[in-house]
Amino acid sequence: MRFAHIINPVKVKKDRDLYFAQPVTFETFKIAKNFSNIDVIQCSVQYEEDRDIIPDHIKILDNLSYSVLDKGDFKYKLPFIKEIFKIGYENNIDADFLIYTDSDIALMPNFYLSIKNILEQGYDSIIVNRRDISDSKKEIKDIPYMYSQVGVKHSGWDCYIIKTSDYKKFNFEESIVGAVGDGEIIRANMIDNSKNFIELKNEHLTFHLGISPRLTGQYSDIDWVKLNLYNNGQAKIVIQNIINNSNQKDLKWAEMRLDFLKNREKLYLDALNDSNRFFGYWKLKKIYNFFSKHFRNS
Numbered sequence: 001m002r003f004a005h006i007i008n009p010v011k012v013k014k015d016r017d018l019y020f021a022q023p024v025t026f027e028t029f030k031i032a033k034n035f036s037n038i039d040v041i042q043c044s045v046q047y048e049e050d051r052d053i054i055p056d057h058i059k060i061l062d063n064l065s066y067s068v069l070d071k072g073d074f075k076y077k078l079p080f081i082k083e084i085f086k087i088g089y090e091n092n093i094d095a096d097f098l099i100y101t102d103s104d105i106a107l108m109p110n111f112y113l114s115i116k117n118i119l120e121q122g123y124d125s126i127i128v129n130r131r132d133i134s135d136s137k138k139e140i141k142d143i144p145y146m147y148s149q150v151g152v153k154h155s156g157w158d159c160y161i162i163k164t165s166d167y168k169k170f171n172f173e174e175s176i177v178g179a180v181g182d183g184e185i186i187r188a189n190m191i192d193n194s195k196n197f198i199e200l201k202n203e204h205l206t207f208h209l210g211i212s213p214r215l216t217g218q219y220s221d222i223d224w225v226k227l228n229l230y231n232n233g234q235a236k237i238v239i240q241n242i243i244n245n246s247n248q249k250d251l252k253w254a255e256m257r258l259d260f261l262k263n264r265e266k267l268y269l270d271a272l273n274d275s276n277r278f279f280g281y282w283k284l285k286k287i288y289n290f291f292s293k294h295f296r297n298s
Helices: 018-035 048-053 081-090 111-119 140-148 164-169 182-193 222-245 252-271 281-297
Strands: 002-007 039-046 059-063 097-101 125-128 131-133 159-163 197-200 206-209
Touching: 002 018, 002 081, 018 039, 018 111, 018 140, 018 206, 039 048, 039 081, 048 059, 059 081, 081 097, 081 164, 081 182, 097 164, 111 125, 125 182, 159 164, 159 182, 164 182, 182 197, 182 222, 182 252, 222 252
Parallel strands: 002 039, 002 097, 039 059, 125 197, 131 206
Antiparallel strands: 097 159, 125 159
């Protein structure tokens, strides 16, 4: 069994959480590969300006050629899911499974061994939900301490294992990585195209340092709200296409997710409306985040 594990690193300033998270991710990749006897190629798909942060043990594939900046007036240069997967697939056609994880998701040492064991039980696609641990220690030297933390389970999606032969059935539309909704789109494709999908919600196989600002700022930071609204629209298109064209008999899961996306769209639109912003959910979220941070650091 051969794995091709794809990530999309990005060079960031020291004030970003990724500045500390990505080196931890890179190092845990090396540890997990060395811990197993499995054939794994770890590779990166990136923009030209991000190549120099990628360590030697991760194979650098082709550069990305365009971003969401080509689609409209957005602040951040975020890549398209379909281009990342296309480059990863074309360079690893002989792999049995493609793995994609966000660049801030670290691996436990037994990650690859556990995934192989689960696949051998008859599953053909897997999502692993991460554990959120404390970010009080975030240097590479602290990784043994990070391993010791159980953390808390996170309900979002950021680690995907798909059968390589299923990849070409996937429809990502013009969705982007880095904005809310990317996991929704990949997960929907996995459920629709696999024969035996499983989502691991409680297993301790991956972890994330602290609470992601992508979650805490999704309604409060206007630049991110615009990106989230865009990606939410792409997710609606993907799931509506599944409802219209899928061979599955039971599509209640897709209908429920589409309803969720429609409701979330209203929140994003409200967040862009100055007259509604004060009393919105996003303001409550900011207050909650403030007190959470205060008590975590006290």
